[in-house]
Amino acid sequence: MPELPEVEVTRLSFADAIAGAKVLSVRLGKALRWPLGCSVAHLLGRTVLAVRRRGKYLLIDLDQGLLLVHLGMSGRLNFSRHPSAAATHDHFEMLTSRGTLKLYDPRRFGAVVYANSEEDPVARKLLGKLGMEPLSQDFDLKQFQAGLKRRKAAIKQVLLAGDLVVGVGNIYASEALFLASIRPTLSAARLSRARSAKLHAAIGQVLARAVARGGSTLRDFSSATGENGHFQLEAMVYGRPAQPCRVCGTAIKSVRQGQRSTFYCPTCQKA
DNA sequence: AAAAGCCCCTGGATGC
DNA sequence: TGCATCCAGGGGCTTT
CATH class of the missing domain: 3.20.190.10 (MutM-like, N-terminal)
Known part of the structure; x- marks a missing residue:
């Protein structure tokens, strides 16, 4: 959750x-x-x-x-x-x-x-290998770019792994990649400087926005005082397979990556 | 070192 | 209504 x-x-x-x-x-x-x-x-x-x-x-x-x-x-x-x-x-x-x-x-x-x-x-053991905090000063662009360069795996999976940047799970990985117009299956190392900079910004942006909206309540999340989140209402791709992209109208695609679902717009995220 | 798969567990939705 | 199957906001551990 x-x-x-x-x-x-x-x-x-x-x-x-x-x-x-x-x-x-x-x-x-x-x-x-x-x-x-x-x-x-x-x-x-x-x-x-x-x-x-x-x-x-x-x-x-x-x-x-x-x-x-x-x-x-x-x-x-x-x-x-x-x-x-x-x-x-x-x-x-x-x-x-x-x-x-x-x-x-x-x-x-x-x-x-x-x-x-x-x-x-x-x-x-639990905290030692965690990556940078995306909402703090510690989320250094150069370090992020250098980290991506040494990973050949799909960018979506590198984000999920949590050893480069923490806190990005299945919803926000798809959402951040959409914001940055990056295809989730692209090898992390193949991202250009400009595109990885865009992704860096998108991660901070989508997470901050989600916090402001109280998180995402897909089925049952609520805060410790019982409040539901509302970010799910503005998700661009997550959980919207076959529905029209909110930007271009193309049907959102769903693929499997490492036994998790990934969602993206094949038109807005060409590569 | 990095990548890919395997689990842990319960419950809701879907299909026959 | 009953039952089988698949899927779900994660991540540590083991194996390649």
Whole structure:
């Protein structure tokens, strides 16, 4: 479900409200992708300092250690003073002095992992190979171009891989490539300087726009306060196979790349 | 080093 | 109505 915009929207929706909260109790449901990595007792009495984001991970800083939260494909966080009773797929529930944080995740590809610090091997394994943050100053054009030059794989898959730039998932990869008029199947290394610069800009543009629109709610995404996103209404190609391109009217094509669907306009994205 | 495939898991949509 | 099949916002791990 969640790409950078959905994760960031989630973060923004509860970061201030949970800051300063004391952890009162923690309940675990069925196993998520990885074990929590510490005892529940270790979390009790901790204070939540802040909530940050790195790629598609949320980092919940505690006065001692931090929790790495990933939403996987179907995860949603909810933070509420008066939470409803635990639902079938609530697999992590943390009661605090400011409210209850729940991770609802039917497919259980998500995770909540404790680490002593970001330098902890547990954290390094998950965060260590992540690429540049596309919405920060750190998203350097030269580095982006140099990274593309050494990859012969299809540009769409290089974007998804996350080791060059983070946070771009299946929706926004297709959307950014449309904005930049680049065919998703083109080898990354074959992009000209001008076109990779255009893509660099398009990535920042589409992600920022999606955050502003509250993310994309395709079936069930909502922020930690239950708000739906609206970016899906302005998607140019994602999820629109055989429908007319909003620019030129050509039927949008759908292809398979690395067992994921890719959408593009064969006219606007000639190569 | 980079690329391609394989999984993990549940549920909704579609087709017979 | 029932059942089989396919598909879904991710990404770590293993194999080429």
